[in-house]
Amino acid sequence: MTSLVNIAGVLAFAAVVAAMVAVGLRLFIPAEPQGPSTARLPKGRRRVRRLLAAAGVLAAVALMSLAFEVRFAYGAPHGQRGDETVEVVRIGECGGPSVLRFGLARTCELRSYRVEGVGADDYGSIDVISGGALRPGDRVAAYTASGWGSSVLFGADGTRWHPVEAEGRPDLAWLPTAVLVATAVGWQALDRAVSRGRSS
Structure with missing residues (x-):
């Protein structure tokens, strides 16, 4: 299973690199070197591009x-999951991502928690x-991603604290x-469609 994950990680990384290279080439190199240049496009079509x-x-920022x-x-x-699991005692402020907020996920600060097996807070x-909302009594733990598959996926590396009850959900990393x-592929396809329509 680990081999399949590593292969999938390599393929995903290769796809990202290929998409970025394709978009870069499309931006800086004309699709038809012998054809009309971008400057000869109609003004309206240049504006559309x-x-x-x-x-x-x-769209990339919002969708990401x-x-x-x-x-x-x-x-x-x-x-x-790390060795230490803690129980929520008191919750501080909760907020969403700093760029865009769709209200699906939130980050909450634990101001007081109890380590399992230890009586004191x-x-x-x-x-x-x-x-969802955290409540006193919920169990949370630190999860650390490692390995080749995690290192090539955006935002999949590092250590984050999550509720333990979420372990049964599918992995969407x-x-x-x-x-x-x-x-990237959709943008390139639209840009190519606009460029190809220049002769019409």
Whole structure:
């Protein structure tokens, strides 16, 4: 199973690199070197291409933000669970991502928690990412992603705290990378369609 995950990680990374190279080549090298240059395009069509490029950037940012929220709200924690599981005692402020907020996932600060097997409360700063509201008594743990598959997926590396009850959900760590690739391919297809229509 680990081999399949590594192979999938390599393929996903190769797809991302290929998409980025294709978009870069499309931006800086004409599709038809012997054909009419971009400067000879009708003014309206040049404007459409500029608007398409701006819309592509905005769409990529919005869709990536949404993909991360869907992953954290409906997906399982990615990585290995640490040895320490803590029980929520008191919850501080909760908020969403800093760029765009779709309201699917939230990050809550634990101001007081109890380590399992220890009677006293621990006070510190633990940020827990979840899809629903945290309540006193919930169990949370730190999950650390490692390995080749995790290192090539966007946002899949590092250590994050998640509710333990989310372990039964599907692993959606691949979703942001897939969304980025799909956005790049879709933008390139639209741009090519606009460029090919220049003779009409």
